[in-house]
Amino acid sequence: MTTTTPLGRRDLTALMARMTGDEKHDAAALSTLDVVWTLYHHVLDISPDRLDDPDRDRFYLSKGHGPMAFYATLAAHGYFPVEWLDHWTSVDSPLGAHPDRALIPGCEISSGSLGHGLPLAVGTALALRARGSRARVLVLVGDAELDEGSNDEAIAFAGAIGLDGLTVIVIDNASATHRRPHRLAARFALESWSTAEIDGHDPTAILGALQPSEPGPRAVVARVEAKS
Template structure:
């Protein structure tokens, strides 16, 4: 897909995500809105995947380490053809396989269960190392939240990625500056992230993570070292009253707010 088409798909995914969270009465809409441009670029441009063969051995691997934004992943997987689009309406309902965190045993296209923060990147390092050991050509991508980078397991994984020369690994940090309950700066200030990751021997690119052209260029980059993308994003991106507001980590819009958000996202289509 070209950039303008990816931007259109991202807006459609935002609108469907909003509807799903509102109907379910639960979700993590702020972080979903910030990461949707990345998910769109991955699934509609970058990843080598086959929806009709979700376990194809040559597929690229993607790990959503910030698993609480599962609804955005489900909407993306549905639009890409991994699951029926109408199934999104079952999000969080009894007996639905679309749980609050993605489950690889239930949902086609999900590579590993995520939710406990700090686990996705270590798993992705293992996937990338396995490809090196077996001579496989697939690339591994992983998305973490910036609050999640407070977990020490991530820094051990970053150290291992450099040590093993995993040039087939791309880490994208969704740097929306907020976590549950507070800003990153007030909780455990990690910024600036770039020099810290570079100190471990990684190549690092900083981008506007809500600008599709920058997202695509960064994800398609290939170098000789593991690559980290620090994506500066807006929590609640695309919805005026949600943007950069900590309350919207897992707050659900009321009917009036929902109608305002639908109008704003629909006008952008």
């Protein structure tokens, strides 16, 4: 588990400051920062020297716009040199405005087109279960992308088969088109997922909610500041 690193949570602000330009999507990055850091530092069973380990945990960043927090966290944990951050989104940089799995060590899926991450995570978790692996799949989505119909099928299917090892973290910044209070957790619970609603900037609450508990898939709704 990635618990030892030369850089810590306090360094993330400086790492993110190295990324400049017009396409920063600062608010999107800051809304995910505490969740992404907690995942990599305390939860995920992965490391830079196990990129191809078939039994590694998987993290899917479905909310692929505004990936600064993701890039800073990967750099802090040694997946690539921190100097890469200085040239992000440039023509010859592997760090684009949306993550590319073919270019970035530790990036499991290319993302940015919203609505794809959860279905992909369901398929991966199903394949891992089929071969008896205990690896977990954790996918971070935005509340607005759950308006995409592909997610309804993924949520229903995972709940119906009791898909262990799958956790969805929903960053709730009140930007969903059809937003209703407490709708997100109830939507997953209706399909037999265990659920939790937490402060998305509270590391203790994040860590507690992401520990395996009840059988079947898990959904954690992480509330953050509303999108302006």
